[in-house]
Amino acid sequence: MDNDELKCAAEAVLFAAGEPLKLTSIARALEISEGRALTVLQELKDDYDKARRGIRIVQMENEYQMLSRGDYFPQVRRVIRNAQVPLLSQAALETLAIVAYRQPVARADVEYIRGVSSSSSLDLLVERGLVAPSGRMDLPGRPMGYKTTGEFLKMMGISSLSELPDMKTFSEGIQMRLSEDTEIQ
Amino acid sequence: MLPVHFELFEGPLDLLLSLITKKELDIYDIPIAEITEEYMGYLYTAGELNIELASEFIVVASQLIEIKTRMMLPKSADDDSVDEDPRLALAERLEQYRIFKTISSYIGRREPYFGVMIGKDSEYFPSIKDEYAPVDSSMLVDAIKAILARFDVQNAEAAAYEVIGDELAVADAIGMIRNRIEGGKEVSFFSLFSGRPSRGRIISMFLAVLEMLKENMITLSQSGNYGDITITGCD
Numbered sequence: 498m499d500n501d502e503l504k505c506a507a508e509a510v511l512f513a514a515g516e517p518l519k520l521t522s523i524a525r526a527l528e529i530s531e532g533r534a535l536t537v538l539q540e541l542k543d544d545y546d547k548a549r550r551g552i553r554i555v556q557m558e559n560e561y562q563m564l565s566r567g568d569y570f571p572q573v574r575r576v577i578r579n580a581q582v583p584l585l586s587q588a589a590l591e592t593l594a595i596v597a598y599r600q601p602v603a604r605a606d607v608e609y610i611r612g613v614s615s616s617s618s619l620d621l622l623v624e625r626g627l628v629a630p631s632g633r634m635d636l637p638g639r640p641m642g643y644k645t646t647g648e649f650l651k652m653m654g655i656s657s658l659s660e661l662p663d664m665k666t667f668s669e670g671i672q673m674r675l676s677e678d679t680e681i682q
Numbered sequence: 683m684l685p686v687h688f689e690l691f692e693g694p695l696d697l698l699l700s701l702i703t704k705k706e707l708d709i710y711d712i713p714i715a716e717i718t719e720e721y722m723g724y725l726y727t728a729g730e731l732n733i734e735l736a737s738e739f740i741v742v743a744s745q746l747i748e749i750k751t752r753m754m755l756p757k758s759a760d761d762d763s764v765d766e767d768p769r770l771a772l773a774e775r776l777e778q779y780r781i782f783k784t785i786s787s788y789i790g791r792r793e794p795y796f797g798v799m800i801g802k803d804s805e806y807f808p809s810i811k812d813e814y815a816p817v818d819s820s821m822l823v824d825a826i827k828a829i830l831a832r833f834d835v836q837n838a839e840a841a842a843y844e845v846i847g848d849e850l851a852v853a854d855a856i857g858m859i860r861n862r863i864e865g866g867k868e869v870s871f872f873s874l875f876s877g878r879p880s881r882g883r884i885i886s887m888f889l890a891v892l893e894m895l896k897e898n899m900i901t902l903s904q905s906g907n908y909g910d911i912t913i914t915g916c917d
Contacts, residue, residue: 567798614738
């Protein structure tokens with residue numbers, strides 16, 4: 498298969514899968530190396546973005562998924578029932594912020610930082626698939642640790658946790674610049 | 683009595699931060715008497731309005747009062763301990779909370795844009811998803827039955843041998859499995875029971891797999907009916 502055909506094949510595979518697919522699975526399906534698959538997917542992603550298609554190829558760590566472009570949510574929600582995305586509450590956002598920057602983090606640490614019980618926020622985030630338990634931590638009492646998921650990356654519009662702004666950015670009062678970045682994206 | 687404004691806060695730190703921000707105070711130099719008074723005022727108003735506040739509000743109230751008391755005490759001359767500002771621990775906690783609150787609003791701003799991208803479900807064709815199918819409990823039951831059946835055959839053969847104690851704690855079994863899946867390695871379920879394990883060892887291993895599954899430490903997949911089950915770490 499030449500490069501264009503590979504791109505088409507990757508596109509077909511992503512469409513058929515619907516759910517996020519691992520790079521290894523895509524490479525295996527296309528019978529190419531992971532390195533090659535990475536290039537093919539990047540090109541496919543760029544094609545979609547350059548043409549500003551209604552669909553994007555979204556990368557989350559080593560997974561890929563076809564998603565409708567956020568700009569067209571108003572139109573999409575008119576045809577899909579329950580396409581309402583209930584925005585997260587302040588409590589849930591604070592909890593999510595702590596998990597994102599402290600992961601893996603135990604429930605007790607989240608509660609200490611917020612100063613209030615955070616069980617329900619944490620449960621809500623787990624239910625929404627933004628946060629997942631990551632196994633027992635090597636701490637007294639072996640508490641469960643929590644980490645963010647691919648769904649979180651998707652919600653943030655980033656493809657890896659390393660793309661999160663450095664924590665210092667938030668302590669040095671340059672949030673204004675960050676908010677401008679959000680508009681540009 | 684109906685208040686014109688009664689703001690609800692996420693917690694005691696949120697309330698304190700709001701009081702400090704409103705007065706444009708420095709987190710590291712809080713006029714503790716003034717802030718304590720305002721803080722208590724809020725708690726009383728909530729009480730009058732029958733608004734139930736979380737018990738954490740009371741805990742911080744007592745901390746404020748403690749700090750206030752310590753600041754009023756004269757410094758003893760023979761006390762060699764370093765004179766740490768009694769407000770420091772609280773200030774650091776407030777600063778940390780302030781940072782995470784800022785991050786939360788950053789996340790909140792991105793959510794309405796990126797959180798509304800819709801993907802389609804593949805539920806209608808679960809078979810095309812991957813060549814490996816997820817494992818349900820009945821598959822695990824079949825697998826452990828197969829292993830125990832093999833054990834029984836082996837034991838019938840080895841009836842003449844002396845059975846040596848071969849005990850394994852579930853926690854140790856978990857450790858063994860964890861070591862083997864480290865670095866994203868795939869481990870065969872059947873390989874956990876290779877050799878001639880005792881019945882107790884088989885049970886410990888199996889319980890370890892169940893425990894790790896429950897704690898989301900591993901995922902299982904099976905390549906075909908009654909085939910081997912592949913264990914992979916979740917991280």
